[in-house]
Amino acid sequence: MSSSADIVKRLLAPRAVSSSASPQVQSEETEQKVLEIIAHFSEEGYDLPVTSGPEGDAEARAPLSEREMIFLSREGILRFLLAVKGDVTAAIARLEKTLIWRRTENVEDLQAMSDSCEPEATTGKNIVLGYTKHSRPIIYFFPNRNTTPVERRRAIHAIFMLERAADLMTGGVGDTMVVFSFIGKRSGQPTSISVARETLHILSEYYPEKLHTSHFLAMPWVVKAFVNLMWPFVDANTKKKVRFGEDIVASGEVDPGELLKECGGDLESPYDHQSYWSTMIDACKERREDQLRRWRALGEPQVGRGERLFKVAPE
Template identity: 35%
Template sequence: MPFPVSLLTPPAGVTFERQFTAEQETDVAALAAHYNADGYTLDGEALTEREQMHLSKETLLRFRLSSRDVAHTIERIDANTRFRREHKVEDWEAMAAAVKPEMKTGKVFILGFSKAGQPVMYVFHPRNDWPSAQRTQIPAIFFLERARDLQAGGVDSIYVFQNYGVPKLGDNQTPAFAKENMQIVADHYPRNVGKAVLQDMGFVVRTFINLIWPFVDSWTKEVTLFDKSSKPQPDIEASLIPKECKGEFDYTWNVDEYWPVLMAVIKARRTDQEKRFREVGAKVGVQEKLFKVTDVAVTL
């Protein structure tokens, strides 16, 4: 039985309008003008269409809000573009093929949306059975990118559950690995996470979190909730939250059911976004609501 497409379809009618102050509008316009200048290149390469899409008005604002000034923002965005090129982030199908073997246990997946329309990403750390020496940050990057693909209607953040209560299948995550993960999120996905819920942390995990907490960026600290309740999070319909996370959704993970549906949905949405992006005028600084819409046909 295939995984329901509806669980990867943004809810109709849910929209979000990011408000910009006059100063933010001025700074974002300056950033867009910098990257849209005739002949602009980075390391001798012009921005691709996908790189321009990534540098939406909302992305420019997120980087600006987490930087000292416009000049520092440009430095960070340039570093982000180099990072994305190095990791071939836009070659999403090759990245999918690389991470699928690690997904057999259901350690990371996207399922449903919050009431505010945010794609919901679940991370079950104890399910990571991959040998410690072979672990990379690619699975996390892959799913952060897919969650961004699923945003629509002006929604510009994601919702993340990190659960530590399921049976342990592999080695514990090392502080160094966790610190690297947090650094990537802070440097290359600033303010992308609208809420992070940490659940079922035993003594060892709490000690671990306390060890790495000083390295967590201020935004992540602000949006993180240490969930000690026995009830499901009210931001999401309980019927969409897995039972492992105190919800009512009862699903036995099967990567061979989930993966083809995820791939079909992402392909359809990215293709539609590219078409709409060209129609509104492909350039840096376009608002995402103009090319990320809810209603996209998916063929399985």
């Protein structure tokens, strides 16, 4: 019989995109704009502030790290460009703002983020597990499992899981499926409006085009009222991707064996924090190391490389 850790490891193993799925072809105008952005971040002596906000030293600056260059992949740049409707200046400004935010939040230090976020993760309120038919990682939110006191809840925990989903993506995959399930008895107080607004702001500002679909299941009336309250703060593009009460398996997006049973699938995998957390962290570290090794093998460090060249599924 497979152990809990073995099951998690299998479900987190990156999936290759179908060989028939060719890269999306952009217009010549869009390609030229992507090259303009690449040229900006490739300028000799280019650097950015090390941190932001009142606590930051405005004089402290640093060049792009290898991890930041990986973040500035061709696909990553294109996502930001599309988010600002093709405005090169706006895309550059938003990318720079995002890079400074990532530095401030120490996003590229997986272990430090893990140590910071793990205390909030022990109940399995937010996990990454399994993939859709198109190799998109599935992120689950179980708000009723959230026992963290309201005053100690932070938006960065949800962002940490989105980053881990990104680690598990292979070239050709740039977004995720997110499932919010309110099944079960609530263990703590509901999320505050301030944390929800902060999370929405971070996602829309620093993670454009990262959501494929978002499913809300078994919503009680109080949650529906909360969603209605937050709905005006959700951008129009994201609203199109939200599904309320939809049968996920029937939608054809995911195979039953890849979706947790409590969310309508056939997968039985009760949350065990000790086996899940360490296995997930190890899997993501392994993927990051493999991607960095492949990226370095492509030659001199540079921004704008296609993710299919270094985000490769293991054989």
